[in-house]
Amino acid sequence: MHDFLTWVNxxxxxxxxxxxxxxxxxxxxxxxxxxxxxxxxxxxxxxFVAIANTIExxxxxxxNSPIASFVAKNPDGGMHHIYYEVTDILAARDRLKAAGARxxxxxxxxxxxxxxxxxxxxxxxxxxxxxxxxxxx
Amino acid sequence: MHDFLTWVNxxxxxxxxxxxxxxxxxxxxxxxxxxxxxxxxxxxxxxFVAIANTIExxxxxxxNSPIASFVAKNPDGGMHHIYYEVTDILAARDRLKAAGARxxxxxxxxxxxxxxxxxxxxxxxxxxxxxxxxxxx
Numbered sequence: 001m002h003d004f005l006t007w008v009n010x011x012x013x014x015x016x017x018x019x020x021x022x023x024x025x026x027x028x029x030x031x032x033x034x035x036x037x038x039x040x041x042x043x044x045x046x047x048f049v050a051i052a053n054t055i056e057x058x059x060x061x062x063x064n065s066p067i068a069s070f071v072a073k074n075p076d077g078g079m080h081h082i083y084y085e086v087t088d089i090l091a092a093r094d095r096l097k098a099a100g101a102r103x104x105x106x107x108x109x110x111x112x113x114x115x116x117x118x119x120x121x122x123x124x125x126x127x128x129x130x131x132x133x134x135x136x137x
Numbered sequence: 138m139h140d141f142l143t144w145v146n147x148x149x150x151x152x153x154x155x156x157x158x159x160x161x162x163x164x165x166x167x168x169x170x171x172x173x174x175x176x177x178x179x180x181x182x183x184x185f186v187a188i189a190n191t192i193e194x195x196x197x198x199x200x201n202s203p204i205a206s207f208v209a210k211n212p213d214g215g216m217h218h219i220y221y222e223v224t225d226i227l228a229a230r231d232r233l234k235a236a237g238a239r240x241x242x243x244x245x246x247x248x249x250x251x252x253x254x255x256x257x258x259x260x261x262x263x264x265x266x267x268x269x270x271x272x273x274x
Contacts, residue, residue: 014265076264099165126161
């Protein structure tokens with residue numbers, strides 16, 4: 001079998017304030033940063049730093065945000081997850097489960113911020129790193 | 138000024154055991170992983186997962202490893218730093234310092250794992266994320 005991780009689409013950094021983080025990256029790196037985009041169904045507001053291979057920033061949105069506890073534990077923010085592209089998310093999931101990795105939630109792909117089918121893998125199975133897989137045709 | 142962060146070269150994940158982590162990525166993702174490379178002068182042993190844009194894994198090497206305290210605090214391992222490519226590391230450093238960012242160590246570039254000139258930025262200035270800059274001509 002050839003490798004099925006084809007690309008790191010982005011690295012997600014959780015921050016307490018998107019406004020402050022966006023300003024810092026603009027000022028320090030002269031970086032082009034997207035307008036903040038609220039994703040209430042995911043409990044986050046996101047902005048992307050326009051590097052050829054993108055960096056995403058997240059801030060909590062709403063009381064049930066999945067990153068609220070992360071930011072509570074890491075008040076400065078921190079690296080949150082890596083987003084890998086795969087060509088076939090169901091084949092990837094089945095292979096991962098066969099290898100003993102835990103898929104979070106129901107195990108069925110959901111629609112992520114980019115409109116792609118996504119799954120998350122348990123960070124305990126990957127040395128403390130939360131992994132998001134997204135199907136990119 | 139145009140953006141000076143041109144590329145995310147790799148994301149570094151600290152792990153307690155490189156052997157275990159390499160095996161996990163081989164088994165779970167059918168990923169091609171490089172042979173471990175000891176870098177005693179940096180206090181780490183590294184392996185690279187061959188994705189188009191690479192992921193690096195690090196384990197502590199020696200008693201004075203800079204990642205030993207990280208792994209002590211995060212026994213499972215975790216996301217450790219992001220490595221950005223820049224075209225002119227001295228210009229990048231001077232702009233960052235002018236913007237108030239702290240450069241770690243002496244502030245002079247050192248030679249990193251790839252033979253490139255590298256600098257590290259204080260994670261407190263970048264929302265909990267350690268940033269490594271490397272000059273790529």
